[in-house]
Amino acid sequence: MLKSDPWARLRTAFDDDRDADTFLLRLERYGPDLQGSLRAVYGDRADELLGRLTEVMLHAYHARPADLRRLDEARLLRPDWLQTPDMIGYIAYADRFAGTLKGVGEHLDYLEGLGVKYLHLMPLLKPRAGENDGGYAVQDYRAVREDLGTMDDLSALARGLRGRGVSLVLDLVLNHVAREHEWAEKARAGDAKYRDYFHIFPDREMPDAYERTLPEVFPDFAPGNFTWNDAAGGWVWTTFNSYQWDLNWANPDVFLEFADLILYLANRGVEVFRLDAIAFIWKRLGTTSQNQPEVHHLTRALRAAARIVAPGVAFKAEAIVAPADLIHYLGTRSHHGKVSDMAYHNSLMVQIWSTLASRNTQLFEEALRAFPPKPTNTTWGMYVRCHDDIGWAISDEDAALAGLNGEAHRRFLSDFYSGEFPGSFARGLVFQFNPATGDRRMSGSGASLAGLEAALEAGDPGRVDDAVRRILLAHAVVLGFGGVPLLYMGDELAMLNDYGFTEVPEHAPDNRWVHRPEMDWELARRVEHEPDSPAGRVNAGLRHLIRVRQDAPHLHASIESHVVPSPDARVLLLRRDHPLGVMVQVYNFSEGEVFLPAHLLRDHLGEHATDLLGGSAFTFGSYPVHLDPYRALWLVSREVLG
Template identity: 60%
Template sequence: MGTAPAPVHATVEEALAGLPEHRRELFAIRLDRWWADLYAGLAAAYGDAVAAGLGERVARLAAAAYRDRDPELLRLDAARTLEPDWFQAPGMLGYAAYADRFAGDLAGVGERIPYLRELGVTYLHLMPLLRPREGENDGGYAVADYRAVRDDLGDVEGLRELATRLRRSGISLVLDLVLNHVAREHAWAAAARAGDPRYRAYFHVFPDRELPDRYEETLPEVFPDFAPGSFTWDEELQGWVWTTFNSWQWDVDWSNPDVFCEYADIVLFLANLGVEVLRLDAIAFLWKRLGTDCQNQPEVHALTQALRAMVRIACPAVAFKAEAIVGPADLVHYLGRGVHYGKVSDLAYHNGLMVHVWSMLASRDARLAAHALRALPPIPASTSWVTYLRCHDDIGWAVDDGDAAAVGVSGHQHRAYLSDWYSGAFPGSDARGLVFQHNPATGDRRISGTAASLAGLEAARERGEAGVVDLALGRLWVAYAIVLGWGGLPVVWMGDEIALANDPAWAEEEGHGDDNRWVHRPRMPWRTAYQRHNPDAVEGRAFAGLTRLARVRRSLPHLHASVPAEVLELSDPGVLPVLRRHPEGPMLGLYNVTPDWRSWPMARLHELGFVHPLDAISGSPIHESDGSVWLAPYAGWWVVGR
């Protein structure tokens, strides 16, 4: 189906009555341009019989949001339409934080904009700030009201004001949209418990254990320690409700078209507040199918395509980021494969890169990482990876058994080694991570901890040995050199820029004691942050290193996200080579992941077209010694030609 049918145009014309002709015409053009994607996504999920009427409902919602959109946001829509690759540019640098732990509240975040600009931030992800349930709320991911802000942070108008201040400072606001579940206290769930059949149909509810038991046969447990199983009996509901994550987080039923419309309206509401990127939380879990693990089902991508098409019609300045921490074979589908190529999320987390950076630093060997990263299929040129070293969550060792076997390693044993290394249990490790969610049945042991503490810097500072501190800072620096040098959109987790260590008091706050991920979610110590300008302080050295990487990155067109990262064959197992072939010339990232000097053949640089190679980070020429160039311990080079 091509352009939108006449009845749909008639519906939106009615919704747009009173707008100037040029605005009504622009909406009509967008509607025709994206109708096919909208309809196809809806039809793939709900069937043709439902898709036509549902598409008209969604178009009406889009028209109402477009009608009410702020003039400044309409201008941003126009700018982004002319620059659709804005989030792929080398000048993009992300920062992620909890608003309260970073600056107290939303107004406080606004006051810290100069700090963000000093770091070079252009993309600010504030962790869940929509109103959650009281008490335990999974760090804010148990949302009780999508249209309200946490009372301690401010209100919706304060959020709109912050988005405006950020935008005028060149920073895009990123917020979480939890798609898979709502809090038990959400109005939909409350109505379902009160007996309203409309809202009961918003959830997966079963009268007995027959179907839940059949589903459980193939469902993995996400939180086996404190939320075993995927179903919870609710006495008020008089049924078993699907609860993938916690008993008080009810999975919504996306097979119900009314649920799609509810979330479409929420997306438009947030977009009109000035949110520029929506992180689609737990997106992999949206569609349930008996006999599967109920993740990564085809309908997930169809639904995302439909939502994205709606956004392109109403508010094209907005981008989608998929929070899909899944296996490599499934990951690229969130950026588009096959019929969904380039039509789903604009951004997705490169979980594999994050895992393999830590793997390389622990093993001092790049062979497994090179094989695994090389095996990832290419992504659409219009999309981008989000690259990162740490986030708010634990680290799960997503090392594929096949990748491990290809380089002569046992996947199970390597995952166990990484857990031992980063929890400090392995002899010689200085890491200070904490084991999170040990699953004896699978041997899975995820890890919590700040980047600095996992890199051994916390232990090194306690020992007071300058050389050991230097090596730990080197590990942290080369890790971020890989993250910023991969391409895509790199995101820094709050505190990494000043090498912040684990929070020793993480368990003392109410509700945190059973979740050690709070160890790497400390409050920003602003007195310590003032040391970022002290070149002799660890904080100053870390800040200077990261800001230099960001500054150099902005100058290199090779790091535009549309340019693929190509992992070359290794010449030394301790050096990861990543080539980017840009029309202006090649760029080669060389990263020494060991504490020793390592070499790279000068002849290979010449073969790749580097006549007079230069390290763009330091600005220094690269010199040959006996046919090789030598990288210092934990050195990272972005090699360009002259």
């Protein structure tokens, strides 16, 4: 990337030869990725950008605290730190979890006791006042929400987490800023430099041309993708909401701003960046303006810059897209393993809920087969629920292979989880109904969607048992798939829908707040002493699953889970080929008993196996293997265990 003369110039920026060697060796390693991607996006402008970026990286490198430099060295020695089976994630809103950042710091014992090593605090950088899309309309990336604390509080929390081996994860919204952001204010004031940070059009000619192929993200309360702004004197590209202005990443200055922001926040102790709305950042006429090739080049360049300064940092792509598009966020061909370190396996979550409703795993099998292998140095983020709605991301192709009509099945799932379908166990709320497409997404807590809310209201112990088993089965799949399992705050306590969201003016229009409750610390203290309660059973069961996972090397994320064809449509079978031996996972997605032919498991595991979850020994002879309702097995050969 840089020849001998520039290297000599850079050496003068260091007082210590060892620091100079470290920086220049990293530059030599990641420089080609950085330069190649910048050239691919910006062409002749890349060299000038690279010069300015080098100054930004040098400044951040000199400013990096000593304990974070030590973390960098540790991560370079163990590059699979995000892939190990003991990596357990937890997602929470800081205010809903503990009020403030200092409050979060007072509950680290709780997180550590749960086995958490990865804490994702939902958007906490300073958003616009009032409605702000749950914090994703950022007004200032270098400040924390005033009610949560200060940037120094964030650094202190990061240090406290780091001392317990927990990585702080933060959202970085890449596609847009709040219209109150300094850049947008300067653009409205007529500053030509900052107007070029955004997409502003004087009339409807170009917006109408783009709209012909653009989908709508929030058709209910934010139809269309452009908003007229009087002060700016034009139509502003606003994919998500009128108060969120899309950024123009074709401008190298925007890239430089975000590279600087990433390094600044990394030096504050952020270890994983969730790259929010990453799929949308490059605009191209005649397309959906999602998943464009420049997105992957830009991400690779940002990652290379971060690796040079702070190799202890990782990227997670928030790309909720089809499998054929999703794999590019982890890297394919020349980008293989060089884009993001982690991506959401959204399909796994969707298929869990689909299969719990249908009691049929055929669609699950087809959806998993559609995923190409990921780079071995990357990992999936898996989850039962998250802060967002559930969009029924089921392709017509996968549905057809499973003998289903895709549109009809998506309609069934919306009816089922809103409680409209006869016999449904679920309590959910329809989110963003789109009459043009029939699309109905779903809000609801994991426990309410799994049937616990309705069962408790009915006072039916049998239905409560089924709901508890569904919750634990869903988490067993997530914990066993191979990646970073992400537990959503309150799910470990089987917390139900919070219908009080309607009483908060800024939350009332958005029913996703029904599954964003405040943490019930009284319940958290009580569950240990109430082991027979639904919350106690879920909590104990989940903690057991986590403990088993932590000691199961077969669950290292470098290993893929592969579908094994199941002779019973109610049962999902997954196989993992680890150097220590084969693991076969068995999941009964029904409230009925199932008997599996013993030879099916013997063919994979040999005659003798042990279930890591239950500790039971199995001998696969002539008798079938009996599965209780919603039973999960993680089977390994007994010879492997010694």
